[in-house]
Amino acid sequence: MNILIAPDSFKGSLTAAEAGRAIAEGIKKAVPHAQVKVVPMADGGEGTIAALAENETSRLQPASVHDPLMRPIEISYLVMEYEGKPTALVECAKSSGLTLLMDDERSAVKANTYGLGEQIKAALDDGFRQVIISLGGSASNDGGLGMLQALGWKLFDRCRNEISPSGNPLLPIESMSDEQIHPAIRQTRFLAASDVVNPFYGSEGAAFVFAPQKGADEKEVVLLDQALRKAARLYEEMYNVDVQGVKGSGAAGGLGGAVAAALRGETISGIDMVIQLTGLENHVKWADFVITGEGSLDGQSLFGKVPVGVAKLAKLHRKPVIAIAGRLGTEIEALHSYFDGIFSIQTDCLSPKQAMQPEVAVYQTRKTTEQLFRLYTLNK
The missing domain is CATH 3.90.1510.10 (Glycerate kinase, domain 2)
Structure with missing residues (x-):
């Protein structure tokens, strides 16, 4: 099973590379035999x-x-x-x-x-x-x-x-x-x-x-x-x-x-520039499954943000794609046509300041992706 991890940074908590590593660790606990590839992303702004x-x-x-x-x-x-x-x-x-x-x-x-x-x-x-x-x-x-x-x-x-x-x-x-x-x-x-x-x-x-x-x-x-x-x-x-x-x-x-x-x-x-320079399309073609994410997923994510850019490419090549985020906005319904699933990483009732601490964000990202892929592999 080939899994592509292509997240943006979780601003204030994790860089894209750090988020990618945490996702990979969670996936590996659930699916030890998976071939995992991390491609850190950005939308042309910070990171x-x-x-x-x-x-x-x-x-x-x-x-x-x-x-x-x-x-x-x-x-x-x-x-x-x-x-x-x-x-x-x-x-x-x-x-x-x-x-x-x-x-x-x-x-x-x-x-x-x-x-x-x-x-x-x-x-x-x-x-x-x-x-x-x-x-x-x-x-x-x-x-x-x-x-x-x-x-x-x-x-x-x-x-x-x-x-x-x-x-x-x-x-x-x-x-x-x-x-x-x-x-x-x-x-x-x-x-x-x-x-x-x-x-x-x-x-x-x-x-x-x-x-x-x-x-x-x-x-x-x-x-x-x-x-x-x-x-x-x-x-x-x-x-x-x-x-x-x-x-x-x-x-x-x-x-x-x-x-x-x-x-x-x-x-x-x-986002198009970063997709081009990272060769993301070839990575998507290689993958059986794509996971992306960012700090906050909401209506603004439709305007050139990483998760939607990654999802569009995944859908173009008919690959299943999910997104995770530290926060899910009230406009989340507008994103459902791009993703097969959208999930918050929050595993505890924490204040924003607590949840955004890097060590907490890593732990919650790892645990969430582990549980998601345990569920996904039930049908495999």
Whole structure:
């Protein structure tokens, strides 16, 4: 029996690889003779580099950057091949991610994406002329302006004073200049890996949808949305791109819009990219059974998330597929057409904080998958 394990990370608890190992241990206890293969997955957001770093043809390249509050940190971007070309994959969450901040440090009006720009600059300095920017997991809502500052854009307030790289440059900006940008930018192909479809501003835009989870209160959300509208006008004046009309421009606090306008980039599906680079379809063909999962399965899982992407491929090849998750949302019925079964890993009545402790998540993942496969093998 060949079993493919292709999970996303259980955010806040387990990486995709750790979740995969826990699932494999549970399966092996129930079906010792099974041939098990773990392929960690991601959707183009947080954890994408970790998933793709498992590929033998890729390597990690260290870089010194700043976190969302401009504190120095050491990270790595991924060097790989994409569509036959040497490519650098930079991950927003590595330098500008919400998980880099303590709960009481979250502030959408203070955090920025300068560190992401530093990642891109490091890749350009290293000679890469194709850069994939993995969006998602951002702590900021700066419309991508911090990223642009790190790449040489000059931002000015209403008094024509240059805006400092510290803090969120979105609120004070009135104008900007690209006369001193990195010389390689216009010779580089930029791709944004994302499956977010939100617009740049408005009720479904970056501020109203994403800023509250990044520490913004109601008044700050309104201020940020107004500032995003101003930034959108600047992008249109300078680059003739209406970012509000670009699907997914609100991704990662407006990073999607900055990539589309200032970097003249294009958006690709994050999950489709990871499926391609991991060779997942061949693994699915090999498998007799597929299991996937993520931290929370709900209606949002339909929009480019790993479990549904894996399930679609499994169904294409007529393979049974189940999903497990730390949490099942109330919209779970919408997912039934993709899976043969959907299960929570919770084996005890625990608080979210207790359940998300890595050792607890490993134990519950292992026990749940063991029981599922004991049941499955009854008919084998």
